[in-house]
Amino acid sequence: MISVKPKIGIIACSGEKLVEGTLTRVATRIVVEKLRPFTTTIICQPLFMAGDINHKGGGSEREFAKKHKTITIEGCDEECGKVAVERYSAPATATIYVKEIMKQHPEFIPNSPQDIGDDGMKLAEIIAQEVAKKVDELYKSQ
Amino acid sequence: MSKKICLLPCNGLDKALGVITREVSLKVIEKDSSIDLICPVLYNTNEKKYDEILKDAQIIVIDGCSTRCAAKLADMKGQKISKRIFIPDMTKKFQLRPGKKLVLDIDGEKLVEKIAEEIFTEFITELTTVTEKKEERKFVGVEYFEITVDKYHFRVPKEGYYFNENDCWAKIEGKTALVGITDYFQNKAGDVIFVDLPTIETKIEQFDEVADFESVKALLQLISPVSGNIIDVNNELENSPEFLNCDAYEQGWVAEIELADLEEDKELLMDGPTYFEYMKRKIVEEN
Structure with missing residues (x-):
């Protein structure tokens, strides 16, 4: 009998105006599309927020986050992903703080949230690797 | 002074067009930091x-998918939305299909540029103009002829307004005129539930349709008493179409028209006293 483990939900803070917001978005997509496509799924935070609306809402996102493991990727101290998941579903299983990773790689910090450039992409890859490690840990523990 | 303009994008991440909303917003504030x-x-x-x-603030929302x-x-x-941008409509309008990759492709970049440009040329210009004009626009001391027939009350401004036989009015303000529908028109129409406003900069001739209305009874048109160029519209009607019923001659104005030839237009219009008599005759005939 094949046992199918549920995917890990990834929630990016997606913050506006901040390079950290862009980095969380890019890193999330790198994880879900390239690094761990079979063990992760994106939870779109805006859709998640609009979740209790019956028609075309993100109710399924909220249900998923209630029942399954989630990782939030936070760009600033507001911790919007973490707050939203806890408010609408259940506490996030893990949280990655982008600012901490940025401190370790100051040479790659981009200037513009609109265009993070090649260095920003390198930083997003590094963040994505950190997230992927956490994904593996949580996925194996199921 | 104009009201502050704010952008509220959906910021979606799981669909390509959600990503566009964020890129568009960043592009707009990069060009104008007052937004x-x-x-x-x-x-x-x-x-x-x-x-x-x-x-x-006046809020422009930008949504990337139908979940909005x-x-x-x-x-x-509880925020009032001044303008709505729906990215799938924009992809159709500009015939651009962005891909789903991490980095925007050529179509995606073009689409961001086009939408940002449209936000400036259409939406922000319109919102700024409307705000400035509304602050100037006052209806002070309008005096009315009044008549009550059965349970219905009808008013007609005594001065400053001109009327056509289609029960629409034009209030002359120098080189421009506000246009709208009369009390008689709104009484016949019943409760207005939707107004389709015209596009600014549309040229119209006298007796052209300016706007469409949907009431509980019928679909109706405002037939312009004057010719010229539409320079402003009453966006308040989108959220409060009931102004057409409860205050047809003031808050219920529909559009402002830069006049082309008022003297010629006047030849086919009635002044307040004449229209009041004309309206009374119509009411008597109907009863």
Whole structure:
């Protein structure tokens, strides 16, 4: 009998105006599309927020986050992903703080949230690797 | 002074067009830093952060998919939306199909540029103009002829307004005129539930259709008493079409027209006293 483990939900803070917001978005997509496509799924935070609306809402996102493991990727101290998941579903299983990773790689910090450039992409890859490690840990523990 | 303009994008991440909303917003504020960007996730989590910015602001929401998360968020927070941009409509309009990759492709970049440009040339210009004009626009001391027939009350302004036989009016203000529908028209139409406003900069001839209305009874048109160029519209009617019923001659104005030839137009119009008599005859004939 094949046992199918549920995917890990990834929630990016997606913050506006901040390079950290862009980095969380890019890193999330790198994880879900390239690094761990079979063990992760994106939870779109805006859709998640609009979740209790019956028609075309993100109710399924909220249900998923209630029942399954989630990782939030936070760009600033507001911790919007973490707050939203806890408010609408259940506490996030893990949280990655982008600012901490940025401190370790100051040479790659981009200037513009609109265009993070090649260095920003390198930083997003590094963040994505950190997230992927956490994904593996949580996925194996199921 | 104009009201503050804020952008509220959906900021979606799981669909390509959601990503476009964020890129468009960043592009717009890069060009004009007086425009504020509302981060939807932060607004949801900690709305107090935006209390001051959103006070009396005009909000443009930008949604990437039919879930319309940004519009829902604004509704949930009790905010009035001044303009709505729906990216799938824009892809059709500009015939551009962005891909789903991490980095925007050529179509994606073009689409961002086009939408940002449209926000400036259409939406922001319109919102700024409307705000400035509304602050100037006052209806002081309008005096009315009045008549009550059965349970219906009809008013006709005594001076300053001209009327056509289609029961629409033009209030002359120098080189421009506000246009709208008369009390008689709105009484016959019943409760107006939707107004389709014209596009600014549309040229119209006398007796052309300016706007369409949907009431509980019928679909109706405002037939222009004057010719010229539409320079402003009453966006308040989109949210409050009932102004056409409860205050047809003042808050219920529909559009402002830069006059082409008022003297010629007047040849086919009635002044207040004449229209009042004309309206009374119509009411008597109907009873």
